[in-house]
Amino acid sequence: MDSFIILNTSGTQRRRQCHALPPSSFVRETGGGMQIQGSVVLITGAARGLGRSFTEALLARGAKVCVADVDTATGSATVQELQDQHGADNVIFAHCDVTKDEDFKGAWETTEEKFGKVNLLINNAGIGNEQNWQKTINVNLGGCMRGTLLGLEKLGVNKGGEGGVVVNISSITGLKAAPFGPIYGATKHAIVGLTRNLGSDFHLKVSGVKVQALCPSLVKTDLLVNSIKSAFSTEVAQALSKFAGTLKDMSAETVANALMKLLEEGRNGGCMVVEAEKDPYYVDAPLS
Numbered sequence: 044m045d046s047f048i049i050l051n052t053s054g055t056q057r058r059r060q061c062h063a064l065p066p067s068s069f070v071r072e073t074g075g076g077m078q079i080q081g082s083v084v085l086i087t088g089a090a091r092g093l094g095r096s097f098t099e100a101l102l103a104r105g106a107k108v109c110v111a112d113v114d115t116a117t118g119s120a121t122v123q124e125l126q127d128q129h130g131a132d133n134v135i136f137a138h139c140d141v142t143k144d145e146d147f148k149g150a151w152e153t154t155e156e157k158f159g160k161v162n163l164l165i166n167n168a169g170i171g172n173e174q175n176w177q178k179t180i181n182v183n184l185g186g187c188m189r190g191t192l193l194g195l196e197k198l199g200v201n202k203g204g205e206g207g208v209v210v211n212i213s214s215i216t217g218l219k220a221a222p223f224g225p226i227y228g229a230t231k232h233a234i235v236g237l238t239r240n241l242g243s244d245f246h247l248k249v250s251g252v253k254v255q256a257l258c259p260s261l262v263k264t265d266l267l268v269n270s271i272k273s274a275f276s277t278e279v280a281q282a283l284s285k286f287a288g289t290l291k292d293m294s295a296e297t298v299a300n301a302l303m304k305l306l307e308e309g310r311n312g313g314c315m316v317v318e319a320e321k322d323p324y325y326v327d328a329p330l331s
Contacts, residue, residue: 076309077208077253080105083158085151087111087141087190088168090118093212093262096295097165097302102129104303109154111139112168141168141186147193160205161197163306166190167212169230171270176226183230187211188237191254195241199250206251208306211238215260215316218326223282224270231258235314239328242312255305258326259298259317291319 084101088094090112098108102125110125112118115138122136135157137150154161166187172179191209198207214221214231221228235256242254271284301323305315310325317323 076307077163079303079306082106082162083154083160084108084163084165085111085137085154085161086165086167087139087147087150087186089165090114090121093259093295093298094165094167095121096299097167098125098134100296100299100303102133106163107132107158108134109137109150109158110134111137111150113138113140139168141166141189142181144189147189151193151197162207163210164190164194164198164207165210165212165302169212171224171227173224173226173270179226180230183227184233184237187234191237191241195250195252198252201249201251204251208253208255208309209241210302210305211254211256213238213256213258213314215258215318217256217258218314218316227270238314239312244311247311253309253311255310255312256314257298257302257305257317258314259301260293260319262293262295262298293317293319 079101082101084106086094086097086101086108089098089108089110091114094110094112098110098121101108110118110122115136118136118138122134125134135153137153138146139150140146151161168186169183170179191211194207194209196202198204198209200206211234213234214228216224216228217231217233217235221231235258238254238256242256247253271280297319298317301315301317304323305313313325314327315323315325
């Protein structure tokens with residue numbers, strides 16, 4: 044398949060030739076980006092908001108997408124609309140609670156039964172409930188970890204797969220202090236750490252799987268509205284509500300375009316920030 048990029052693993056210390064893919068699988072050399080057209084993508088939390096925008100951008104570029112979400116009603120309605128625009132053979136829905144292994148595996152299997160081998164997993168599902176910190180950790184960090192590990196298991200050339208890409212949706216709050224969302228921000232910091240740790244040359248040579256992160260600033264979506272309702276404290280809710288009113292407009296489409304840039308540039312371990320009125324940019328780890 045030629046819809047993704049992996050490194051040729053023939054140069055590893057063990058020189059395990061059985062893990063190398065045929066030449067046609069290497070669309071570009073080391074550091075190259077992903078060919079989106081013809082790729083098969085699984086996106087969690089894709090019924091609305093950023094996830095839906097990611098789906099629309101990928102479909103417009105010729106990918107086939109599984110919209111995975113815990114909200115079956117909204118997800119099914121979203122997919123019906125997208126099927127009307129892009130065709131029933133290009134987008135499907137799968138119920139997925141990212142806190143449950145069986146749901147994640149089921150969504151993956153549903154995707155492959157319809158479209159063939161998955162090339163790209165986007166761990167997008169997230170919540171901002173500071174009042175229920177356990178759930179926020181389970182969904183945000185647990186969902187990303189569960190998805191990333193499943194991606195390595197399914198895609199890894201060392202596991203019999205063909206390589207691929209995992210993108211974790213973090214946040215700008217994963218790269219700086221987030222006083223208005225201490226629990227949410229902590230999960231996003233952890234996602235950045237997970238991405239940088241697994242998005243290393245060492246792991247890429249073993250698995251043939253790139254791991255990247257997208258770190259958008261706040262977007263006026265349902266997540267922001269719900270975060271105000273379940274804020275850390277009354278004082279935070281008031282401050283966050285006032286802060287939201289000062290936000291520069293940044294559309295979900297802008298974030299989706301940045302995701303396309305991240306994929307096409309293909310920087311393994313890269314954490315790309317998206318802010319209003321700025322070009323997307325990478326932030327490296329402070330220590331190396």
